[in-house]
Amino acid sequence: MVRWEPNARGRLEKAALELYAERGFDATTVAEIAARAGLTERTFFRHFADKREVLFGGTEGLEDLLVRGTLKASDDGLGPVEAIAAALAEFAENVFTKQRHELARHRQAIIAAHPDLRERELIKMASLASALAGALRRRGVGDPAAALAAEAGIAIFKVAFERWVAGPAGASLPQLIRESAAALKSVTGP
Amino acid sequence: MVRWEPNARGRLEKAALELYAERGFDATTVAEIAARAGLTERTFFRHFADKREVLFGGTEGLEDLLVRGTLKASDDGLGPVEAIAAALAEFAENVFTKQRHELARHRQAIIAAHPDLRERELIKMASLASALAGALRRRGVGDPAAALAAEAGIAIFKVAFERWVAGPAGASLPQLIRESAAALKSVTGP
DNA sequence: TAGCTCGATGACAGTAACTGTCATCGCTGT
């Protein structure tokens, strides 16, 4: 006999996703989320810094992973933007699989529906860009090249991900990333 | 004899800027800002949607201005990214003058110090990118090229602006924008 | 001039996000 049901955090995430989808982000209170998860409001805030963060869990190791991928690709001789694109593509290969397409679509619909959630997503991306710029600098890329390459890499991912989410379940995100990278290259030209 | 002092909005902006700088964003309450401006909290929220927005006023005509500039530059035969960079450079020429360097530095220091304010800044930039992408599409640029060019243009501006703010008062933002655009071009290559 | 509408503000109550603090009580190691 356990004192509490396990996986409180996961239950909160599930409850929040459901309620945000059912009633919208604004019309959902933290107390309601906690109640559906069989917990109290106070416990919600022990697991998540705020009402938005509950949608952005599992992002902890992400930056490190992509930084390592970028460093490796850079060591393989790729240019700055190509290195980031390669790291993102490899990451996408493992995480944004065909099975998770529907889940990602659902989540993005919720995020797109509310500016507060868009803001949170944007700052996560910006933080990632900053980390990737640092990685490039460690590989000898100067400034402002490193910062620009990182921003460009994130732009590639944003656009590719948007298309992946909007498109059919069969599409390959790594492929879309490669296409976006190519499109960026052609569009920066004359 | 007037019933109220004029320029309530401006007084609120000034008071907020001062208090955010003095005590920090978190430690400042809206009631304090309103009191310093000789108004009530309720009136603050009639002028600004929230506590952050008070730092982002005067942004109303910006999107239209840059969209028009981009359309014009595009008609002059520039490539998508170049067109946006040109529009941004011209805008910067008129707005981010040497005299406003100190003010901009001050404002950016406040924004950089608080994630909530960074989020707001990022969504403004994202909204601008979206508008610029629309402008490019109207000029026949396809997808995902239009979206990527817009994101790239915004990246150029972000990096250039960061350098302008961090650098000496004499630097020219339009010049930094042109340098960033060139750096992006070289970094997307092999 | 008298009355009327309008627009900016104040007054006040209410909701909900978030925080600080202390109590509770199974589990774990000694």
Add this chain to the structure above:
DNA sequence: ACAGCGATGACAGTTACTGTCATCGAGCTA
């Protein structure tokens, strides 16, 4: 057995933000 730990609950407090009605000078109209 028992002490301490860690996740949770209970509860009060602050503050961002909203809805609603009252106020009152300015300008319009008859």
